[in-house]
Amino acid sequence: MKSQSRRDFFKMLGLGGATLLASSVPAMANEKVGVNNEALGMLYDATMCVGCKACMATCKRVNGDYGSLSYERASFDTDGLWDAPQDLSGSTRTLIKLYKESDSRWSYVKYSCMHCQKPSCVSVCPVSAMTKDKVTGVVDYNKDTCIGCRYCQVACSFTIPKFQWEKTLPQIVKCDLCKNTNLREKGITACAEVCPVGAITFGKRKELLEIAHTRLQDNPGRYIHHVYGEHELGGTNHLYLSALAFDKLGLPTLPDNAPAEFSEKIQHTIYKGFVAPVALYSALCFIALKNQKEQEKNGHKEDGE
Amino acid sequence: MAGHHDEFIRLEGKIFTKSFFVLLTLVIVGFYYIGVRYVKGIGAVSNMSDGYPWGIWIAYDVATGTAIACGGYAMAILIYIRNHWKFHPLIRSALLTSLFGYCLAGFSVMVDLGRYWNSYGFFMPARWQINSAMFEVALCVMAYSTVLVIEFLPAVLWSLENSRGETLRKVSAWLHPRLVPDEAKLASGLEWVRAAAAWLRPRLDKVLVFFIVLGITLPTMHQSSLGSLLLIAATKLNPLWHTGFLPLLFLINCIYIGYSIVIMESIISSYAFKREIEYNELAGLSRIIPWLTVIWLSVRVGDLVHRGQIGNALKFDFYSCFFLLEFCLVAGGSMILFSRRMRRSPRWLFVTATMIILGGALYRFNVYLIGFNPGQGWHYFPSFAEVMITVGVIALEILGYQVLVKVFPVLPNPHKNGVGGQNTAEQIGLPSGAVPQGK
Numbered sequence: 001m002k003s004q005s006r007r008d009f010f011k012m013l014g015l016g017g018a019t020l021l022a023s024s025v026p027a028m029a030n031e032k033v034g035v036n037n038e039a040l041g042m043l044y045d046a047t048m049c050v051g052c053k054a055c056m057a058t059c060k061r062v063n064g065d066y067g068s069l070s071y072e073r074a075s076f077d078t079d080g081l082w083d084a085p086q087d088l089s090g091s092t093r094t095l096i097k098l099y100k101e102s103d104s105r106w107s108y109v110k111y112s113c114m115h116c117q118k119p120s121c122v123s124v125c126p127v128s129a130m131t132k133d134k135v136t137g138v139v140d141y142n143k144d145t146c147i148g149c150r151y152c153q154v155a156c157s158f159t160i161p162k163f164q165w166e167k168t169l170p171q172i173v174k175c176d177l178c179k180n181t182n183l184r185e186k187g188i189t190a191c192a193e194v195c196p197v198g199a200i201t202f203g204k205r206k207e208l209l210e211i212a213h214t215r216l217q218d219n220p221g222r223y224i225h226h227v228y229g230e231h232e233l234g235g236t237n238h239l240y241l242s243a244l245a246f247d248k249l250g251l252p253t254l255p256d257n258a259p260a261e262f263s264e265k266i267q268h269t270i271y272k273g274f275v276a277p278v279a280l281y282s283a284l285c286f287i288a289l290k291n292q293k294e295q296e297k298n299g300h301k302e303d304g305e
Numbered sequence: 306m307a308g309h310h311d312e313f314i315r316l317e318g319k320i321f322t323k324s325f326f327v328l329l330t331l332v333i334v335g336f337y338y339i340g341v342r343y344v345k346g347i348g349a350v351s352n353m354s355d356g357y358p359w360g361i362w363i364a365y366d367v368a369t370g371t372a373i374a375c376g377g378y379a380m381a382i383l384i385y386i387r388n389h390w391k392f393h394p395l396i397r398s399a400l401l402t403s404l405f406g407y408c409l410a411g412f413s414v415m416v417d418l419g420r421y422w423n424s425y426g427f428f429m430p431a432r433w434q435i436n437s438a439m440f441e442v443a444l445c446v447m448a449y450s451t452v453l454v455i456e457f458l459p460a461v462l463w464s465l466e467n468s469r470g471e472t473l474r475k476v477s478a479w480l481h482p483r484l485v486p487d488e489a490k491l492a493s494g495l496e497w498v499r500a501a502a503a504w505l506r507p508r509l510d511k512v513l514v515f516f517i518v519l520g521i522t523l524p525t526m527h528q529s530s531l532g533s534l535l536l537i538a539a540t541k542l543n544p545l546w547h548t549g550f551l552p553l554l555f556l557i558n559c560i561y562i563g564y565s566i567v568i569m570e571s572i573i574s575s576y577a578f579k580r581e582i583e584y585n586e587l588a589g590l591s592r593i594i595p596w597l598t599v600i601w602l603s604v605r606v607g608d609l610v611h612r613g614q615i616g617n618a619l620k621f622d623f624y625s626c627f628f629l630l631e632f633c634l635v636a637g638g639s640m641i642l643f644s645r646r647m648r649r650s651p652r653w654l655f656v657t658a659t660m661i662i663l664g665g666a667l668y669r670f671n672v673y674l675i676g677f678n679p680g681q682g683w684h685y686f687p688s689f690a691e692v693m694i695t696v697g698v699i700a701l702e703i704l705g706y707q708v709l710v711k712v713f714p715v716l717p718n719p720h721k722n723g724v725g726g727q728n729t730a731e732q733i734g735l736p737s738g739a740v741p742q743g744k
Binding site (some may be wrong): 143 | 343344345347348349351353354355356358359385386388390417418419420421423424426427429432433434435436437438439440441443473514515517518519521522525526529530532534535536537538539540541549552677679680683
């Protein structure tokens with residue numbers, strides 16, 4: 001009886017384990033993402049940037065009202081004339097930073113949402129507050145459905161989505177490629193429009209990649225021979241060129257496959273058509289009912305004696 | 306009339322003890338900070354940041370708290386699926402802890418959610434996002450909490466049937482003498498409640514098994530999904546923990562934590578309430594744990610070998626140390642439990658159960674916080690207020706347990722179950738079906 005039930009137990013466990021195993025193993029194999037090269041994006045050339053921060057100021061001016069953003073305000077500056085953010089934050093969607101290795105080797109770098117081809121934030125949002133536009137490729141945020149769980153922040157490899165920690169009624173803030181402001185009105189992002197030296201190029205991903213590779217070819221020795229974002233995490237629509245190593249500029253070294261592919265595959269295998277949970281429930285019901293009946297019979301016998 | 310309900314008894318004793326007031330103080334402090342959080346924002350009370358968007362409220366209250374609340378789940382598998390009815394006397398206290406664990410995890414989520422007022426979106430199919438492990442966890446946890454309430458309902462109904470309305474009278478007299486209901490009204494009211502409870506209870510008993518099985522299916526789903534939650538953090542979670550086996554590891558982890566917590570809770574409540582220890586049940590229960598942990602540890606090590614991470618695991622750096630600590634706690638506890646003699650000693654049972662719970666909980670902490678590295682420049686250590694909110698929630702859990710075992714028949718009845726005494730040795734060898742117990 002005992003060994004019998006233990007065997008049953010292991011059988012069950014084995015069954016459960018096998019389904020999970022079967023689900024995880026093929027998921028390891030990495031699948032190529034269908035890349036949309038018609039999507040909109042930007043190419044930032046760190047060697048051309050002069051660090052004037054015009055893009056930062058314009059971004060705040062143009063997008064300040066949208067999404068109930070307020071300027072970061074210093075306590076002595078109630079009029080909001082002065083703003084010097086240290087990092088991307090709940091009120092800053094794009095930021096210029098300086099990386100200084102020595103007096104002769106330094107580089108500016110601009111941070112903002114990478115608008116991934118297969119964005120983790122969209123994959124993990126439980127209430128569809130993060131969405132990716134199929135045509136433009138813009139990764140957008142909707143504060144009216146967001147529940148503020150911050151799973152998108154956990155998921156994003158670039159730590160781009162920012163949360164308004166200091167607000168009573170907070171929201172997530174990230175670049176939306178001026179989708180509701182400059183892009184709609186003028187067909188170009190505010191930062192790319194205002195850049196005085198052409199360090200930010202706005203366009204379709206296909207064209208941006210062409211430009212980037214032409215620059216790499218025409219200027220041997222000027223750049224690191226790599227377009228950051230071409231393959232990282234299955235490709236991003238925001239691309240980078242730089243003379244210094246990308247990881248030094250705060251752009252992490254990342255694998256070519258999207259984490260969302262991996263996690264979705266496992267989740268989908270377990271919950272495909274909701275078959276496994278229903279099967280599990282019915283099987284367990286069958287066993288439990290049988291056991292209960294048997295137990296009741298034994299119990300009554302005991303009472304009778 | 307008692308039927309199988311005399312398997313459980315209501316603990317006699319005062320509700321307002323010294324520990325009640327200590328716990329109440331902690332609850333009040335916790336709720337003060339929760340108030341601050343709702344007025345001034347999450348940043349005002351917590352050290353969470355954009356790099357570490359999930360702090361101890363998620364890592365402890367949700368990820369670890371629900372594992373600790375898996376006693377009801379683990380016991381239901383043992384009794385209804387593996388057909389070991391001799392453990393049935395332990396189920397109600399396990400269910401009660403599960404109920405508290407899950408409800409308070411849900412409560413903590415509402416504290417943690419930034420835009421909590423939008424959470425009705427989980428009930429709007431248009432907003433569903435089935436790719437999200439969190440969506441699955443949220444729906445499952447809500448459903449499971451409901452199922453737990455239904456599973457606990459028989460105890461409540463029993464108390465309603467047997468109540469004489471004295472408490473009601475006392476409380477209303479204490480509030481205002483005029484509020485005391487007159488005898489006839491009270492009697493007829495009570496009669497009605499009793500009749501309703503008596504009508505509902507047998508009907509509920511008939512369909513209860515379907516809810517119990519639901520109460521096994523749902524945790525299987527969401528406990529594995531709690532592991533899936535971190536699958537996406539491929540670039541942030543240390544390779545010692547990030548693996549495709551996260552769902553399987555989290556599932557087995559919650560089951561052995563579940564059994565350990567039932568053992569620990571039984572021993573503690575035996576000492577705290579000065580009751581006899583349920584030797585037979587606990588010894589039998591503790592025999593299952595090492596088998597589960599051996600499977601878990603094998604998957605864990607096998608996966609590390611497969612991914613070539615064994616070298617990193619033995620480097621004795623920050624991450625390696627936490628991995629080894631977690632590993633040794635679980636492995637050490639299980640080794641001791643393989644010994645038959647140790648399983649009969651309440652002291653060693655308590656020590657091993659504690660070790661396994663700590664090891665299993667540390668595994669979850671490692672996955673959610675310690676092994677999580679968002680990149681340079683980010684640090685996280687919980688703030689005082691943040692810790693106090695979690696402490697307040699835990700205190701509320703213990704407080705509620707203390708009170709409810711005195712209100713409802715939850716704890717095993719020592720006389721009915723033949724616990725302790727001379728007949729222990731014979732009983733342990735008996736097949737489960739032959740033990741003279743009610744359903």
